[in-house]
Amino acid sequence: MSTQPTIVDSPAQGVVTPSSSTSPDQAVPVTTPQAPSAAAGTTLTELQRLGIHTPESLDSLCIEESQRPIVVDGFLSASSIGILVGDSGLGKSALSHQLALCVAAGLPWLGMKTRRGPVLYLDHENGSVGSQLIRNSVMKHLQLQKCPENFFCTQDVTDIAKLERAIKLIKPVLVVIDTLRSFDASAEENNTKAGAFLQALRGFCQKYRVSILLVHHIKKQDQKGFLDAKANLETDPPIQWLNLACGARALVNQSDVRIGVDRTSKGNAALVLRGHVRITGEFGPIYLERVYDDNEQPIGYWKLSGIEFLDNKEQQAAFEALAAGFSFKEAKLTYGRQNQATIDFLNKCIRAGILFRATKGWYEKVPRREGE
Numbered sequence: 001m002s003t004q005p006t007i008v009d010s011p012a013q014g015v016v017t018p019s020s021s022t023s024p025d026q027a028v029p030v031t032t033p034q035a036p037s038a039a040a041g042t043t044l045t046e047l048q049r050l051g052i053h054t055p056e057s058l059d060s061l062c063i064e065e066s067q068r069p070i071v072v073d074g075f076l077s078a079s080s081i082g083i084l085v086g087d088s089g090l091g092k093s094a095l096s097h098q099l100a101l102c103v104a105a106g107l108p109w110l111g112m113k114t115r116r117g118p119v120l121y122l123d124h125e126n127g128s129v130g131s132q133l134i135r136n137s138v139m140k141h142l143q144l145q146k147c148p149e150n151f152f153c154t155q156d157v158t159d160i161a162k163l164e165r166a167i168k169l170i171k172p173v174l175v176v177i178d179t180l181r182s183f184d185a186s187a188e189e190n191n192t193k194a195g196a197f198l199q200a201l202r203g204f205c206q207k208y209r210v211s212i213l214l215v216h217h218i219k220k221q222d223q224k225g226f227l228d229a230k231a232n233l234e235t236d237p238p239i240q241w242l243n244l245a246c247g248a249r250a251l252v253n254q255s256d257v258r259i260g261v262d263r264t265s266k267g268n269a270a271l272v273l274r275g276h277v278r279i280t281g282e283f284g285p286i287y288l289e290r291v292y293d294d295n296e297q298p299i300g301y302w303k304l305s306g307i308e309f310l311d312n313k314e315q316q317a318a319f320e321a322l323a324a325g326f327s328f329k330e331a332k333l334t335y336g337r338q339n340q341a342t343i344d345f346l347n348k349c350i351r352a353g354i355l356f357r358a359t360k361g362w363y364e365k366v367p368r369r370e371g372e
Contacts, residue, residue: 071103071174071211073113075257075277078173079205081198082213082257083180085245090261090271091290091298093125096176096215097138098300103174104148110286110303111353117173118150120166122157124182125215131155141291141300158183160200167208178215181246188247195250216251218244233262234285238274269304284351285309305353305366315345319354325364 048057069078076082086092102109106116123131131153139147157166167175177183187197201212233241241260242252252258259275266272266287274284287309288301307316318335326334332342346363349355358364 069115070113071115071117072099072109075109075112075283076174076211076213077256078115078211079209080211080256081201081205081254082211082259083216083245083252083255084213084259084261085216085218085242085252086261087218087263090263091301092215092261093123093178094134094138094298095261095271095288095301096178096213097121097134098141099213100174100176101135101138101142101144101148101151104151105142105144107142110288110301115173118170119152120157120170120172120175121151121153122163122175122177122183123153123155124158125178128155137293137297137299140293160184160197164204167204167210171208172210175210175212176215177212180214180216180251187251191248191250194248195254198250198254214251214255217246219246233260233274234264234266234272238276238282238284242275266309267304267306271301286351286353303353307352307354309352309354310348315348318345319349322365325358325362328361328363331363 044054047054070076071078071080084092084096099109100119100121101107103114103117104119106114108114121131126134135147135151135153152170152172154166157163163175180187184197187194204210205212231241231244238258238260239252241262242258243249245252256278257275258277259273261271261273263270264272264287268289269287270290271288272284273286273288274282276282287304287306289304290298291300291302293299307319310316310319315335318331321334322331328342328346331346332339335342335345337345346355346357350357354366355363356366
């Protein structure tokens with residue numbers, strides 16, 4: 001007559017022990033779940049201090065990150081570092097002033113929703129009078145009767161320590177540093193100094209829930225007026241063009257949002273924006289028209305959208321043949337290509353600002369010009 005092993009519930013040992021009628025060689029050593037030990041809890045705490053995640057803690061962190069408030073929808077989230085790179089004289093200050101005033105007033109920036117909140121603008125490029133002129137011009141473009149009370153401007157915050165004191169006092173959702181070189185030229189010298197500078201800023205971002213935008217220059221042209229014949233912001237990968245930025249590469253590589261701005265001659269556009277957002281990838285090109293007042297003075301920018309930005313006659317014809325609203329299936333039939341090619345075509349239209357995805361599988365065209 002055979003005997004069966006008796007399972008003894010012993011979490012501390014976690015083994016099956018034989019009954020008195022079972023010989024030792026009949027015991028079946030099956031382990032059972034271990035109870036969490038104090039040592040395991042200590043290990044988990046130490047891992048968290050080091051920023052090392054278990055699958056569960058990473059999932060929780062990602063949920064928290066996805067719920068972070070935005071500063072500019074789809075563009076700049078809370079506690080992020082961005083860098084805007086372009087040549088001197090392009091109008092970067094006007095563009096970044098427009099962004100700052102839109103956030104302070106809660107207005108869309110280039111068609112993108114913003115989160116209203118205090119803004120601190122460090123203007124080390126234009127002086128007090130120049131800064132006021134740019135601010136007032138952009139206000140006119142945005143049809144603001146007066147400057148938002150939560151828009152703060154300074155030329156006297158000139159180092160990291162003063163910046164932290166200002167952030168503590170104002171509690172801004174956005175800080176614009178125009179320009180990086182004027183604020184801290186040493187950050188350009190090498191990757192070590194650039195990394196330390198960005199690490200200090202990131203500490204502010206995490207501690208005070210503020211986003212910071214650095215305005216930065218590209219390298220000077222050579223004697224023939226060329227920067228790099230191989231780099232074109234409109235056609236090449238944005239990161240390749242952004243390598244034209246002055247100084248250490250870490251300034252671009254370690255930022256969360258990297259924005260290139262350059263001249264263009266397409267349509268009525270004066271500038272093109274293109275860049276890369278960490279995690280979500282490339283964005284743009286976004287084409288901007290310079291807006292002038294009745295005295296022919298530049299006051300701001302419109303975001304342009306137009307079929308001419310597709311640069312492909314077949315795609316232009318397919319887009320024109322589509323209705324104002326259409327399904328993915330209809331787009332596929334009209335374009336006459338397979339799934340991936342159709343997806344690429346639709347995404348290109350979205351980046352050109354002539355189309356948006358209303359719901360999954362459904363698309364709608366947008367007006368030719370999208371205002372503020």
